[in-house]
Amino acid sequence: MSKLVESIKKAVELVELKDGMTISFHHHMRNGDFVLNMVMEAIAELGIKDLTVNASSVFDVHEPIIGHIKNGVVTGIECNYMGAKVGKAICEGIMEKPVVFRTHGGRPSDMEKGTSVIDVAFIAAPTADDMGNCTGKVGKSACGSMGYAFADAMNAKKVVVITDNLVQYPLNDFSISEVYVDYVVAVDQIGDPKGIVSGTTKITRDPVGLKMASYAAKVIDASGLLKDGFSFQTGAGGATLATAKYVQDMMLERGIKGSYGMGGITKYMVEMLNNGCFQALLDVQCFDLDAVESIRSNPRHMEVSATHYAGVSGKSAGVDNLDVVLLGATQVDVDFNVNVHTDSNGYIMGGSGGHSDTAAGSKLAIIIAPLSRARLPLVVDRCLCTTTPGSTIDVVVTQRGIAVNTKYGKNKELKEKLIAAKLPVCEIEDLKAMAEELCGVPKAVKLTDKVVANILYRDGTLLDTIKAVK
Amino acid sequence: MSKLVESIKKAVELVELKDGMTISFHHHMRNGDFVLNMVMEAIAELGIKDLTVNASSVFDVHEPIIGHIKNGVVTGIECNYMGAKVGKAICEGIMEKPVVFRTHGGRPSDMEKGTSVIDVAFIAAPTADDMGNCTGKVGKSACGSMGYAFADAMNAKKVVVITDNLVQYPLNDFSISEVYVDYVVAVDQIGDPKGIVSGTTKITRDPVGLKMASYAAKVIDASGLLKDGFSFQTGAGGATLATAKYVQDMMLERGIKGSYGMGGITKYMVEMLNNGCFQALLDVQCFDLDAVESIRSNPRHMEVSATHYAGVSGKSAGVDNLDVVLLGATQVDVDFNVNVHTDSNGYIMGGSGGHSDTAAGSKLAIIIAPLSRARLPLVVDRCLCTTTPGSTIDVVVTQRGIAVNTKYGKNKELKEKLIAAKLPVCEIEDLKAMAEELCGVPKAVKLTDKVVANILYRDGTLLDTIKAVK
Numbered sequence: 001m002s003k004l005v006e007s008i009k010k011a012v013e014l015v016e017l018k019d020g021m022t023i024s025f026h027h028h029m030r031n032g033d034f035v036l037n038m039v040m041e042a043i044a045e046l047g048i049k050d051l052t053v054n055a056s057s058v059f060d061v062h063e064p065i066i067g068h069i070k071n072g073v074v075t076g077i078e079c080n081y082m083g084a085k086v087g088k089a090i091c092e093g094i095m096e097k098p099v100v101f102r103t104h105g106g107r108p109s110d111m112e113k114g115t116s117v118i119d120v121a122f123i124a125a126p127t128a129d130d131m132g133n134c135t136g137k138v139g140k141s142a143c144g145s146m147g148y149a150f151a152d153a154m155n156a157k158k159v160v161v162i163t164d165n166l167v168q169y170p171l172n173d174f175s176i177s178e179v180y181v182d183y184v185v186a187v188d189q190i191g192d193p194k195g196i197v198s199g200t201t202k203i204t205r206d207p208v209g210l211k212m213a214s215y216a217a218k219v220i221d222a223s224g225l226l227k228d229g230f231s232f233q234t235g236a237g238g239a240t241l242a243t244a245k246y247v248q249d250m251m252l253e254r255g256i257k258g259s260y261g262m263g264g265i266t267k268y269m270v271e272m273l274n275n276g277c278f279q280a281l282l283d284v285q286c287f288d289l290d291a292v293e294s295i296r297s298n299p300r301h302m303e304v305s306a307t308h309y310a311g312v313s314g315k316s317a318g319v320d321n322l323d324v325v326l327l328g329a330t331q332v333d334v335d336f337n338v339n340v341h342t343d344s345n346g347y348i349m350g351g352s353g354g355h356s357d358t359a360a361g362s363k364l365a366i367i368i369a370p371l372s373r374a375r376l377p378l379v380v381d382r383c384l385c386t387t388t389p390g391s392t393i394d395v396v397v398t399q400r401g402i403a404v405n406t407k408y409g410k411n412k413e414l415k416e417k418l419i420a421a422k423l424p425v426c427e428i429e430d431l432k433a434m435a436e437e438l439c440g441v442p443k444a445v446k447l448t449d450k451v452v453a454n455i456l457y458r459d460g461t462l463l464d465t466i467k468a469v470k
Numbered sequence: 471m472s473k474l475v476e477s478i479k480k481a482v483e484l485v486e487l488k489d490g491m492t493i494s495f496h497h498h499m500r501n502g503d504f505v506l507n508m509v510m511e512a513i514a515e516l517g518i519k520d521l522t523v524n525a526s527s528v529f530d531v532h533e534p535i536i537g538h539i540k541n542g543v544v545t546g547i548e549c550n551y552m553g554a555k556v557g558k559a560i561c562e563g564i565m566e567k568p569v570v571f572r573t574h575g576g577r578p579s580d581m582e583k584g585t586s587v588i589d590v591a592f593i594a595a596p597t598a599d600d601m602g603n604c605t606g607k608v609g610k611s612a613c614g615s616m617g618y619a620f621a622d623a624m625n626a627k628k629v630v631v632i633t634d635n636l637v638q639y640p641l642n643d644f645s646i647s648e649v650y651v652d653y654v655v656a657v658d659q660i661g662d663p664k665g666i667v668s669g670t671t672k673i674t675r676d677p678v679g680l681k682m683a684s685y686a687a688k689v690i691d692a693s694g695l696l697k698d699g700f701s702f703q704t705g706a707g708g709a710t711l712a713t714a715k716y717v718q719d720m721m722l723e724r725g726i727k728g729s730y731g732m733g734g735i736t737k738y739m740v741e742m743l744n745n746g747c748f749q750a751l752l753d754v755q756c757f758d759l760d761a762v763e764s765i766r767s768n769p770r771h772m773e774v775s776a777t778h779y780a781g782v783s784g785k786s787a788g789v790d791n792l793d794v795v796l797l798g799a800t801q802v803d804v805d806f807n808v809n810v811h812t813d814s815n816g817y818i819m820g821g822s823g824g825h826s827d828t829a830a831g832s833k834l835a836i837i838i839a840p841l842s843r844a845r846l847p848l849v850v851d852r853c854l855c856t857t858t859p860g861s862t863i864d865v866v867v868t869q870r871g872i873a874v875n876t877k878y879g880k881n882k883e884l885k886e887k888l889i890a891a892k893l894p895v896c897e898i899e900d901l902k903a904m905a906e907e908l909c910g911v912p913k914a915v916k917l918t919d920k921v922v923a924n925i926l927y928r929d930g931t932l933l934d935t936i937k938a939v940k
Contacts, residue, residue: 001790131786159785168699169791170730170750172770179777179784229638260640280640300642307649314649315629316601320471321639 003184004130008042008162011183012120015158017043019050021119024156026149027057027081028124028136028285032195035124035162037064038187044073052076052097054118056107056148056306057351060085061195069095078116080104080351087348090452093468099348099453101341104284105310105317105357106458108151112313115460121156123149123176124190128163132181133174136286137296137303139165141190144286144295145265146175150305153180164190175303197288201266203245204238208370211399213242215423216326216368219395219402220247222421223364223414225323230258232278233325233358236266236287239368240326244268251277262309262318263325263354265291265301273301282318284309284354310357312458319354319361327355329369329396331383334428336390336405338367339383341455344376346384346445346469348453356388357458364414367396376442377435379428384445385455386464400434401426446470473654474600478512478632481653482590485628487513489520491589494626496619497527497551498594498606498755502665505594505632507534508657514543522546522567524588526577526618526776527821530555531665539565548586550574550821557818560922563938569818569923571811574754575780575787575827576928578621582783585930591626593619593646594660598633602651603644606756607766607773609635611660614756614765615735616645620775623650634660645773667758671736673715674708678840681869682709685893686796686838687716689865689872692891693834693884695793696720700728702748703795703828706736706757709838710796714738721747732779732788733795733824735761735771743771752788754779754824780827782928789824789831797825799839799866801853804898806860806875808837809853811925814846816854816915816939818923826858827928834864834884841868846912847905849898854915855925856934870904871896916940 005011017023023043025036036055041064043051049072053065060083068074069089078100082090090099102110110116125146126139136146141164153159153176161176166186170178204210216239220226226247234244245268251258252275261269262282267290273281274294281301286292295301305311310319330350331339338359340350359365369378378398394411396403401424404415418425446469453466475481487493493513495506506525511534513521519542523535530553538544539559548570552560560569572580580586595616596609606616611634623629623646631646636656640648674680686709690696702717704710715738721728722745731739732752737760743751744764751771756762764771775781780789800820801809808829810820829835839848848868864881866873871894874885888895916939923936 001786003786131791168729168749170752170772170788172750172772174772177775177778177784178786179775179781182785259638279638280642282640302640302642302644305647305649308647311649314647315652316471316473316648318640321601 002130003132003181005183005185008039008185009046011160011185012042012046014183015120015160017048017120019048022052022054022117024118024121024152025055026123026152027055027059028143028146028148029191030196031059031061032192033059033061033124034189034191035122036062039122040065040068044068049073050075052078054078057081058086059083062086078102080107081353082348082351084349091347091469093450093452098451101351101453101455103352103357103458104306104354105312106456106460108306109311109313110460111151111155118152118156120158120160121152123153123159123161125161125163126190127165127167127171128161128184129167129169129171130184131169131178132161132184133171133178134161134163135171135173135175137173141193142292143196144292145283145303147284147304147309148306149176151307158182160185162187162190164188193289196286201236201288202238203241208399209239210242212239212368212370212397213246215402216243216366216397217246218421218423219366219397219418220324221250222417222423225364226250226256228257230256231260231321231323232258233263233322235326235328236264237328241266241268243326243368248272248275248277262322267291270294282309310354319358322358322362324364324366325358325362326366326368327359329367329378332367332379332396333383334381334432336393336407336428337383337386338388338393339385340387341466342384344442346447348466352387356392359388359392360458365392365394367393369398371398371400371431371435372439375439377439379432379435385466387455396428396431398431401431403428403431472600473602473651475653475655478509478655479516481630481655482512482516484653485590485630487518487590489518492522492524492587494588494591494622495525496593496622497525498613498616498618499661500666501529501531502662503529503531503594504659504661505592506532509592510535510538514538519543520545522548524548527551528556529553532556548572550577551823552818552821554819561817561939563920563922568921571821571923571925573822573827573928574776574824575782576926576930578776579781579783580930581621581625588622588626590628590630591622593623593629593631595631595633596660597635597637597641598631598654599637599639599641600654601639601648602631602654603641603648604631604633605641605643605645607643611663612762613666614762615753615773617754617774617779618776619646621777628652630655632657632660634658663759666756671706671758672708673711678869679709680712682838682840682867683712683716685872686713686836686867688891688893689836689867689888690717690794691720692887692893695834696726698727700726701730701791701793702728703733703792705796705798706734707798711736711738713796713838718742718745718747732792737761740764752779780824789828792828792832794834794836795828795832796836796838797829799837799848802837802849802866803853804851804902805877806863806898807853807856808858808863809855810857811936812854814912816917818936822857829858829862830928835862837863837866839868841870841901841905842909845909847909849902849905855936857925866898866901868901871901873898873901
């Protein structure tokens with residue numbers, strides 16, 4: 001018995017993909033992914049139309065999807081993150097149906113609850129056997145964790161594994177089991193592993209970034225959470241990575257034994273694991289090749305599914321025990337709502353990812369961002385859209401001041417602690433004033449009435465919408 | 471956040487167990503298991519009645535369940551295997567409702583299809599953290615694989631993990647994830663690891679057994695399946711283990727590189743893995759402590775779920791690619807149907823386990839059994855009950871002759887190969903005659919009309935019934 005078929009086109013025929021269906025993809029190859037484009041090309045050649053593409057993230061490399069929207073192959077997109085190239089086209093109104101944005105935890109949970117139905121999942125697998133057992137840990141296109149793909153594999157009606165490293169059955173140390181897989185296709189190349197390292201994944205050298213990082217580290221210290229059992233998530237931005245470095249220094253100096261680091265994992269988190277700051281990493285995706293090497297070789301660096309990472313459909317998730325998360329923002333408003341979906345001009349260039357999941361789950365959710373970017377202020381009266389509700393955000397750290405969110409009846413004690421630590425605590429309105437002093441009050445962005453995206457919160461409810469730019 | 475509660479009784483209250491519900495257990499602690507008895511005692515003390523117990527296997531250690539049946543706490547049992555002590559009581563008619571027997575593959579698949587609903591699963595976990603991540607690989611009561619427990623964890627409405635080795639969150643190298651677990655209870659001891667080694671798990675020294683083993687090995691050799699890529703399952707009986715030894719010798723002598731060994735795993739299969747006869751072991755349960763040590767330390771020795779091992783609800787299972795399986799029998803009839811549920815007197819003392827799953831999936835299913843036991847013949851006109859349909863059995867090997875099953879339009883070529891190999895090939899009727907010559911024709915077993923057990927085939931259909939003994 002073998003599930004190997006000779007081409008993607010053949011697999012698409014065998015799964016009986018029809019007009020109007022929903023197909024899914026995961027994004028562990030990030031901006032190096034070839035699979036989404038290859039599959040869409042095969043589908044377009046077969047003349048199938050009116051598809052919804054549910055991809056955990058859409059990167060700039062997926063720009064060809066714009067063509068598929070224009071010719072009617074794709075009429076719907078659902079994702080947790082969308083890069084600026086496709087985002088701009090969406091904001092110009094090229095698609096009739098609004099994009100559905102979810103969170104990294106909400107996406108698998110909506111599949112598990114049955115509110116998001118996937119007809120066919122296409123799994124980019126760096127290594128697989130001919131029955132569909134597969135892993136991201138080894139192979140020439142190794143991406144490490146395949147955490148986001150678990151829900152697709154487990155919930156889609158049909159599953160096609162696409163690999164560029166077909167090995168003899170049974171694959172050792174599989175991540176996704178053959179029990180979920182219908183067909184396997186071997187191709188020359190599923191992606192460019194260099195593309196995995198996309199976005200900023202180096203510690204900033206910019207003095208503004210270092211200032212913010214220093215403040216953020218002091219906030220964590222003053223919070224009282226930095227003690228044995230400490231758990232931590234940080235992103236891949238330059239200032240957040242610098243914060244992680246400062247946090248590591250404090251942990252090593254004081255001999256603090258943390259419990260776990262989580263999230264998209266970078267080499268900086270791997271270093272913390274190896275230096276004994278954590279007993280484990282919970283890895284839903286690898287942000288760089290050092291993380292890929294670590295998850296392959298260190299059993300304390302564990303792959304977790306997106307549900308295990310941040311879902312709401314399971315009995316618990318990693319985010320539920322998280323102490324501190326460091327998050328970015330393009331806009332924060334005076335109610336502490338955060339926007340990471342659009343830039344300040346209203347164009348989509350991001351998405352929640354795990355932003356609102358970790359903010360909701362963690363004890364201390366810190367936004368770290370410069371007071372202004374390109375002469376546009378960080379803090380505004382009202383975000384162009386809300387990615388993460390203000391009620392789940394605790395502190396906003398900028399290079400000029402730190403606002404503690406006491407607007408929802410919490411964090412009064414935290415505010416006192418930060419003041420006692422002589423940190424530059426101020427009100428969110430003060431940050432807004434400082435930013436406007438730097439940049440002036442920005443002109444209102446002109447939007448049309450056309451809704452181009454619906455933002456679903458992690459529980460599946462509608463949180464906000466994004467409108468087309470005029 | 472923590473899911474730890476102070477006692478089993480408290481967990482039973484928190485999951486709101488009610489009269490009439492179904493609870494489940496897995497059997498990796500085998501005849502050393504304490505958990506089923508502890509839980510039933512707590513439930514009995516709470517005065518809950520009319521429960522159905524779905525345990526992947528019921529061993530002699532679970533004899534106290536007889537008391538719970540008599541006092542109305544337990545009114546239904548579902549399992550894949552039942553030891554002689556409880557089996558005898560069932561055959562004496564102590565329970566109103568018939569026992570439901572499934573197979574190791576059918577049990578998880580019936581859960582996944584929704585035809586077997588579990589209200590509360592109790593998972594005996596040799597190591598767990600307070601959120602429910604758990605594993606059988608480490609801990610003082612380490613049992614190795616927890617393969618049968620996956621379906622319970624993933625499909626039960628509520629899940630309680632019971633451990634005697636609670637570790638700091640997050641547990642490294644977990645098998646079952648916290649996403650499935652509601653509560654965790656820490657107890658002194660979940661079982662006696664010595665009890666894992668139950669039943670025969672040593673190579674036979676008996677000349678009859680060695681004769682059968684030698685024939686079985688020659689059948690495998692003559693079949694043409696013993697070549698690179700060979701896959702193999704064997705049980706833990708003395709003669710089957712001797713066969714495995716002979717097969718290993720041939721593989722090493724000829725430099726044959728097999729693909730995988732599967733099933734309940736013994737030290738003999740581990741030895742074959744370590745000697746390069748297999749590239750991997752797919753382990754759904756460990757039969758001895760050498761297997762436990764191997765699954766802990768050798769990544770090529772892989773834990774698989776029961777669905778992955780033998781299910782019919784997944785897209786494929788390990789059994790689907792199996793070349794050869796060696797199976798036992800208490801009775802074989804002239805249509806090659808096999809009974810491993812009852813002894814020749816009609817008393818339950820076993821069950822399918824993976825018997826009918828592997829027979830159905832494998833290319834060559836070999837029954838290996840002595841022509842008679844305790845003056846009762848192996849081959850009979852009609853089995854007291856059918857565990858495994860004759861259509862899925864290929865060869866019956868005894869110490870006096872080998873019957874090839876050509877009754878279902880298959881195996882003609884195989885029969886010629888065995889004759890060419892000068893093996894003592896005969897008809898199944900010849901084996902019956904030989905057995906009767908040794909033992910005489912046995913008296914008919916006297917059964918009542920009362921059905922005490924229904925045997926479900928792996929697809930969930932009714933295969934046969936077992937009636938109370940007079």
